[in-house]
Amino acid sequence: MTANVPDDARRLAERLLGPTDPELSCEECFDALDVYVERELAGAKADTEMPAMRAHLEGCSACRDDHDSLLALLRKGFGA
Amino acid sequence: MLAFRVDPRFSGSVTTEPPGARVAAGVAVPPDTVSQAWVERLGCPGPERDAAAAELHGLLLRAARFEIARRRAAFSHLGGADLDDLAWQSADDALMSILRRLGDFRGDSRFTTWACKFAIVEAGVKVRRHAWHGREVHVDSSFWPVVADTAPGPQQHAEARDLLLAVGEEVERLTARQREVFVAIALHDVPIDVLAERLNTTRGALYKTLHDARRKLRAALAARGLGIDVGGQP
Numbered sequence: 001m002t003a004n005v006p007d008d009a010r011r012l013a014e015r016l017l018g019p020t021d022p023e024l025s026c027e028e029c030f031d032a033l034d035v036y037v038e039r040e041l042a043g044a045k046a047d048t049e050m051p052a053m054r055a056h057l058e059g060c061s062a063c064r065d066d067h068d069s070l071l072a073l074l075r076k077g078f079g080a
Numbered sequence: 081m082l083a084f085r086v087d088p089r090f091s092g093s094v095t096t097e098p099p100g101a102r103v104a105a106g107v108a109v110p111p112d113t114v115s116q117a118w119v120e121r122l123g124c125p126g127p128e129r130d131a132a133a134a135e136l137h138g139l140l141l142r143a144a145r146f147e148i149a150r151r152r153a154a155f156s157h158l159g160g161a162d163l164d165d166l167a168w169q170s171a172d173d174a175l176m177s178i179l180r181r182l183g184d185f186r187g188d189s190r191f192t193t194w195a196c197k198f199a200i201v202e203a204g205v206k207v208r209r210h211a212w213h214g215r216e217v218h219v220d221s222s223f224w225p226v227v228a229d230t231a232p233g234p235q236q237h238a239e240a241r242d243l244l245l246a247v248g249e250e251v252e253r254l255t256a257r258q259r260e261v262f263v264a265i266a267l268h269d270v271p272i273d274v275l276a277e278r279l280n281t282t283r284g285a286l287y288k289t290l291h292d293a294r295r296k297l298r299a300a301l302a303a304r305g306l307g308i309d310v311g312g313q314p
Contacts (some may be wrong), residue, residue, distance in 0.1 A: 009240035012225060013247055016266045017301075018294040026272075026284045033197050034189040059294075060287055062208070062272045069147050069200045074193065078143065 023055035029063045037070050111187025118191040122182055137175050140199040141194060144170035147203035151211075166206050174198035208271040216277055218268045219260040224248040225267075241305055250300040258293035265290055 011026040024032065036053050039046040057064045111119065121132035126306040144167040166305070177198050185194050225244055251259055263285070272290075277285045 007111050009225075009244050011204065013096075013195065013243050016247060016262075016294075017298050018266070018291070020298065023291070026287045030197070030201065031184075034193040036134075036195075038189045038193055044116070057289070060272065061269070062283065066197070066201050066204050069150055070197050072150065073143055073196060073200065078196070 018059040019055040021055040022052050023059060024052045025056070026060060026063055029053060029056045029060070030066075033063075033067060033070060037067065037074060040071060041074055111232040112186070112190065115185075116189035117192075118181060118195075119185060122179065127236055131178070133175060136178065136195060137171055140174045140178075141167055141171040141193065143196040143199035144168075144174070144203040147200050150205060151204070166210065167203065170199055170203035170206055174202045176200075205273045208273050209277060212271065212274040217264055217270050217275060219264045224251075230280045243301075246304055246306055247297060250297050252298060253300070254293050257287055258296070259305075261286055261292040266294070276284055 032050065032053055036050055037045050038048060056069055104129050118132065118136070120126050123129070145164070147170075148163050148167050169257070174195070178195050185191060251262060254262060261275065264275050265272055271282050272286050279286070
């Protein structure tokens with residue numbers, strides 16, 4: 001693995017080291033996922049309302065995948 | 081209003097409510113009437129419960145198929161029938177989880193949103209595990225990233241190189257378990273579900289280990305004056 005420029009190296013370091021803010025666990029993330037996604041779709045500032053959720057999504061790629069999929073599903077009008 | 085496809089293994093039909101935000105942050109509201117109806121039908125033993133479960137299964141199957149289609153690139157070795165079988169398994173498992181945890185639904189979102197997250201997560205886990213089936217999981221740090229010599233300035237290059245080298249050195253000071261989990265997930269991008277299965281543990285337990293490892297690394301780097309913000313970690 002090679003980082004080509006210092007910015008890449010810093011981004012890589014940040015990705016390796018994960019979020020610095022307090023974050024939810026995977027279980028707490030799952031519990032809050034439906035509410036968080038509906039708040040996003042409603043145009044609310046979900047990140048401000050639930051900052052620990054955003055921090056976890058930055059640090060956990062599996063939970064981020066789940067979030068992105070649920071958001072995409074609802075954006076397609078699924079369940080409407 | 082949307083009519084869901086009814087699973088042939090069940091009977092019944094379904095309609096659901098229009099979308100909308102269910103709750104403002106911190107303000108509890110009762111479930112909307114459609115969500116409430118779902119919970120009541122699923123919680124009352126008898127033919128009505130069976131019909132509601134069949135309707136819900138159809139919804140979950142569609143959600144699982146959606147998720148699997150999104151991740152299809154990871155499945156080049158699987159045919160359409162295999163993928164659909166995966167969707168069925170995901171919907172079956174999601175339905176079981178939902179029925180077991182029905183009392184957890186508080187009405188903070190629409191019931192259908194709450195239910196679909198089970199199908200999405202089940203399908204996501206199965207997708208990741210299938211994609212990694214038979215692949216070796218690397219847990220050693222012998223391929224630590226390096227900074228290429230194309231950096232624009234000597235000072236920036238040195239700082240970036242020193243930062244990555246320092247992270248690598250501090251990784252070696254983690255406990256064996258922390259290092260194993262950190263290297264696999266953060267460095268080699270092994271999905272946490274896959275690693276949890278290989279190590280016979282849970283996603284939550286692994287993420288806690290990863291979280292502790294990252295916190296230890298950030299603190300060690302800060303102590304070396306390397307400018308990584310430790311933030312508000314407890």
